[in-house]
Amino acid sequence: MSETRELAFDPDQLREKYRIERDKRLRKDGNEQYVEVAGEFSNYIDDPYVSTPIDRPALTDEVEVIVVGGGFGGLITGARLREAGIENLRIIEKGGDFGGTWYWNRYPGAACDTESYIYLPLLEEVGYIPQAKYAKAPEILAHSQNIARHFDLYRDVCFQTEVTEMQWDEQALRWIVRTNRDDAMRAKFVVMSNGPLNRPKLPGIKGITRFTGHTFHTSRWDYDYTGGSPEGDLHKLADKRVGIIGTGATAVQCIPHLGASAQALYVFQRTPSSVDVRDNRPTDPDWAASLKPGWQKERMENFNTLTSGGVIEEDLVQDGWTEIIRNLISMANYRGKGLERKEIERLMELADFQKMEQIRARAQEIVEDPQVAESLKPYYRQFCKRPCFHDEYLPTFNRPNVHLIDTQGKGVEEITETGVIANGEAYPLDCIIFATGFEVGTDYTRRAGYDLIGRDGLRLSDKWANGMRSLFGLQTRGFPNLFILSNGQSAFTTNFPHSMEETATNIRYIIEQCRQGNVSTVEPTQVAEDEWVEEIIRLSRVSESFQAACTPGYYNNEGQPNPTSAQNSAYGKGPNPFFKLMREWREEGTMRGLELG
Numbered sequence: 267m268s269e270t271r272e273l274a275f276d277p278d279q280l281r282e283k284y285r286i287e288r289d290k291r292l293r294k295d296g297n298e299q300y301v302e303v304a305g306e307f308s309n310y311i312d313d314p315y316v317s318t319p320i321d322r323p324a325l326t327d328e329v330e331v332i333v334v335g336g337g338f339g340g341l342i343t344g345a346r347l348r349e350a351g352i353e354n355l356r357i358i359e360k361g362g363d364f365g366g367t368w369y370w371n372r373y374p375g376a377a378c379d380t381e382s383y384i385y386l387p388l389l390e391e392v393g394y395i396p397q398a399k400y401a402k403a404p405e406i407l408a409h410s411q412n413i414a415r416h417f418d419l420y421r422d423v424c425f426q427t428e429v430t431e432m433q434w435d436e437q438a439l440r441w442i443v444r445t446n447r448d449d450a451m452r453a454k455f456v457v458m459s460n461g462p463l464n465r466p467k468l469p470g471i472k473g474i475t476r477f478t479g480h481t482f483h484t485s486r487w488d489y490d491y492t493g494g495s496p497e498g499d500l501h502k503l504a505d506k507r508v509g510i511i512g513t514g515a516t517a518v519q520c521i522p523h524l525g526a527s528a529q530a531l532y533v534f535q536r537t538p539s540s541v542d543v544r545d546n547r548p549t550d551p552d553w554a555a556s557l558k559p560g561w562q563k564e565r566m567e568n569f570n571t572l573t574s575g576g577v578i579e580e581d582l583v584q585d586g587w588t589e590i591i592r593n594l595i596s597m598a599n600y601r602g603k604g605l606e607r608k609e610i611e612r613l614m615e616l617a618d619f620q621k622m623e624q625i626r627a628r629a630q631e632i633v634e635d636p637q638v639a640e641s642l643k644p645y646y647r648q649f650c651k652r653p654c655f656h657d658e659y660l661p662t663f664n665r666p667n668v669h670l671i672d673t674q675g676k677g678v679e680e681i682t683e684t685g686v687i688a689n690g691e692a693y694p695l696d697c698i699i700f701a702t703g704f705e706v707g708t709d710y711t712r713r714a715g716y717d718l719i720g721r722d723g724l725r726l727s728d729k730w731a732n733g734m735r736s737l738f739g740l741q742t743r744g745f746p747n748l749f750i751l752s753n754g755q756s757a758f759t760t761n762f763p764h765s766m767e768e769t770a771t772n773i774r775y776i777i778e779q780c781r782q783g784n785v786s787t788v789e790p791t792q793v794a795e796d797e798w799v800e801e802i803i804r805l806s807r808v809s810e811s812f813q814a815a816c817t818p819g820y821y822n823n824e825g826q827p828n829p830t831s832a833q834n835s836a837y838g839k840g841p842n843p844f845f846k847l848m849r850e851w852r853e854e855g856t857m858r859g860l861e862l863g
C-alpha cells in the first residue's frame with residue numbers, strides 16, 4: 267500500500283498493538299477499583315495547609331446569593347455578580363482560602379498546561395500579566411486571592427466550611443444551606459461550583475491500610491514530611507525510599523522533583539502518559555505592553571475556536587493544544603476536501619498515529635536505557651488520556667536513583683506493612699505517594715459531597731440517577747433558583763475557565779432579570795428541559811467506537827461503556843456554537859424556556 271510506505275509506520279500493526287495494550291488494562295470492576303476517600307480513609311482529605319482551624323458561631327442568617335466553591339468558578343461568578351451590584355453574596359469554601367484546585371494541588375512542580383494568558387481568569391479586570399507562558403501553582407493561587415480581593419469577595423466568605431445539604435423551603439421561597447459547622451443559612455439563589463476534579467480517589471489495592479510507613483495523596487502534599495516547597499528541594503527525602511503510584515498529569519509534574527531529592531524513587535506505572543515538549547518561557551515585557559483592551563477575551567476565543575476544530579488564519583497561542591488540532595486539519599486538507607465522514611475519521615486516525623509516533627520517538631531519544639524508554643512509550647490514541655507536556659519528566663529516568671517499575675497495565679499487586687509488591691517483587695519503602703487522581707465517573711452529588719432536596723422532597727441524586735436533566739446544563743426543574751457550573755449539557759472547552767466565564771455571564775443575566783422583574787422563582791419548564799436533554803443526546807459526539815478502542819481511564823469511564831455518557835455529555839456542536847446560542851438567548855430578552863414565579 268503506497269500510503270503505508272509514505273507514512274513510515276503500518277497503521278494495521280499499530281491498531282493491533284493499541285488493542286493488545288488496551289486489553290491488558292481492561293478490568294471488570296471499572297470505577298469500582300477505586301476506594302472512596304471516606305471513613306477510615308478520610309484523613310487523606312484533611313487540609314494540611316490550615317494552621318488555625320476557624321472557630322465561629324453557626325450561621326442562620328439570610329443572604330441573596332450563596333456560591334458553593336471558592337475556586338475559579340466561584341471567583342468568576344462572584345466577580346460578575348459583584349459587577350452587577352450584588353452586595354449580599356456569600357461564598358462557602360471547604361479550604362482555608364480561595365483557589366479551589368490551586369488551593370489543594372500544591373505538589374512540587376504543580377503548574378498549568380493551558381497557556382497562562384488565557385487560563386488565569388479576569389487578567390484585565392485585575393490588571394495582572396502572568397510571569398511566564400505557563401504559570402506555576404503558587405502564582406495561580408496568588409492570582410485567585412487577588413481576584414477575591416479585587417472584587418471584595420473576602421467580605422462575607424465562609425472558609426473551612428463544607429456544605430452537607432441544601433433544601434428548598436417552598437413557603438419561604440429560599441434555600442436552606444446546611445454545613446458541617448451547624449449552619450442553616452438561607453439564600454434566594456444558590457450556585458454550585460464544586461469543581462470537576464475535586465474529590466481525590468485512592469486505588470483499591472489489597473493491603474492499602476497495612477502500610478506502616480508514611481502515605482499521602484498528591485492533592486494534600488505533606489511538606490512537613492518531604493521538606494521543600496512547590497519549587498522543589500524536598501531535602502527531607504534525602505534518606506528516604508519513596509514510591510509513587512500513578513503516572514498521570516500530576517505524577518509527570520512531581521516526579522522530576524522527587525527524583526532530584528529522594529534517596530531512591532520507585533515509580534509504579536500502569537499506563538504511561540504521552541509527554542510532549544513544554545518549552546516554557548518568561549513573558550516578554552514588550553509584548554505585554556503592546557496588549558490592547560479586550561486582548562484576553564480575543565485570545566481565549568481564538569484558542570477556543572482552534573481547539574474545537576474551527577478554521578482561523580491566526581493562531582495566537584501556538585502551543586501543544588492548537589498544534590494537535592492543526593495536525594489533524596492539515597491531514598484532512600492534504601488529502602483534499604469534501605470527504606465522507608468515514609474517510610475523515612480514517613485520516614484523523616493517521617494524524618493521531620503520526621503524532622503518537624513522534625511522542626514515542628521522544629521517549630526513545632531522551633531515555634538512555636532502551637527497556638525503560640520502551641516502557642515509557644504510550645500505545646493509545648492521544649485523546650484516550652490527558653496529553654502531558656514536560657521537559658524534565660523523561661530525563662528523570664536517566665538518574666541512577668530513579669527506578670521505573672513497569673507493571674504492564676496490571677498496577678501494584680499488594681501493599682504490605684513495609685512496602686509494595688509489584689510484578690511479584692517486594693519493594694521496601696519509607697513513603698508511598700498516591701498520584702491516583704480524582705473521582706470522575708461517580709454520581710454528581712457524591713462528588714459534590716452533598717445532596718439537594720428540591721420542591722416536594724425531590725432529591726437531585728434521584729432525579730439524576732439515570733443521567734443529568736437540565737436546561738443548558740445550568741438549571742434543573744424542581745430546584746428553583748439553583749445554578750450549576752459544570753461541563754455536562756453545556757460547553758466543553760480545553761480551557762475550562764472560558765466556559766466558566768460564559769456560564770457566570772448567564773447566571774448574572776438571569777439574576778439581574780429576576781431582580782428587575784421582581785421574580786421570586788426561576789426554573790426550567792418541563793418542555794424546555796426535556797427538549798434540551800433530547801438535543802444533547804441527539805448531538806452527542808461521544809463516539810462509542812473511539813471510546814471502546816481506548817485504553818481505560820477517566821475519559822472513557824475506565825473502559826466500561828456508560829449508558830448515560832451521551833446524556834451527560836457536553837453540547838455536541840462545540841463550545842463556540844453553545845456560547846452563541848446563549849448569547850442569542852440572552853439577547854432575545856424573554857427568558858425563553860424558564861418558568862418564572
Ligand code: NDP
Nearest residue numbers: 378379469512513514515516536537652677678701702703
Ligand atoms: P489521573 O487520573 O490522570 O492519573 C491517575 C494515575 O494513577 C494513572 O496513571 C493511573 O493508571 C494510576 N493508577 C490508578 N490506580 C493504580 C493502581 N492500582 N496501580 C498503579 N497505578 C494506578 O490523575 P492525575 O492527578 O494525574 O490527573 C488528573 C487530571 O487533573 C488530569 O487529567 C488533568 O485534567 C488535571 N491535571 C492537569 C495538570 C496540568 O494542567 N498540567 C496537572 C495535573 C493534573 P492508569 O492510567 O493505568 O489508569
